[in-house]
Amino acid sequence: MGRKKILGWEMSGVLFVTLVGSLLHFTFELSGDWTPMAVISAVNESTWEHFKIGFWPALIWAFIEFFIFGRKVKNFFFAKGVSFLIMPVVIAALFYGYTLIFKIESLPIDIIIFIIAITVAQIVSYRIMLVQKRKFTGNIIGTILIIAGLIMFSTLSYYPPKCLIFKDPVTGGYGLVEHEH
Numbered sequence: 492m493g494r495k496k497i498l499g500w501e502m503s504g505v506l507f508v509t510l511v512g513s514l515l516h517f518t519f520e521l522s523g524d525w526t527p528m529a530v531i532s533a534v535n536e537s538t539w540e541h542f543k544i545g546f547w548p549a550l551i552w553a554f555i556e557f558f559i560f561g562r563k564v565k566n567f568f569f570a571k572g573v574s575f576l577i578m579p580v581v582i583a584a585l586f587y588g589y590t591l592i593f594k595i596e597s598l599p600i601d602i603i604i605f606i607i608a609i610t611v612a613q614i615v616s617y618r619i620m621l622v623q624k625r626k627f628t629g630n631i632i633g634t635i636l637i638i639a640g641l642i643m644f645s646t647l648s649y650y651p652p653k654c655l656i657f658k659d660p661v662t663g664g665y666g667l668v669e670h671e672h
Contacts, residue, residue, distance in 0.1 A: 492560040494621060500560065501617040504552040508609045511548035529648045529667045535659035538586060539651065541601075542579035543644045545609060549575060550640070566626055570619035572633025574612040575640050581608035583656065
């Protein structure tokens with residue numbers, strides 16, 4: 492598959508992850524706080540839950556891409572594993588950066604940060620996929636990153652550590668157990 496087609500898929504992924512991630516922000520409450528929905532949905536307003544609503548749609552998009560062209564790309568798993576790591580790093584850096592510097596929180600800025608993080612992750616994924624030399628170690632690392640993401644995003648809303656990224660700034664609680672609006 493050519494560069495332009497891969498780039499097209501990656502940029503389409505920005506739209507998909509943004510739209511599905513935005514929907515996942517509300518699906519827990521829309522489900523009547525159905526506990527199993529907490530695996531993929533935001534259960535509170537913590538930074539962690541915003542990482543999670545980016546991860547699951549990105550994983551679904553990667554799954555689609557794998558079956559369309561991923562088997563032909565030598566560094567597909569490395570590209571996706573790194574991109575899944577980049578997204579929360581960008582969200583955290585930009586969110587904590589602007590809130591610490593300007594002492595404000597703004598929903599429009601938060602939405603822009605979410606879109607920027609997704610875009611950066613997809614561009615990084617694209618650039619890694621362009622590397623023609625197969626990196627077996629890279630794909631192993633990518634697979635480990637993907638599996639680690641699956642485990643963490645599937646469990647830490649239920650069993651969150653008591654640290655800043657897991658604290659809901661609205662309720663002061665952590666994760667699903669302390670989800671009370």
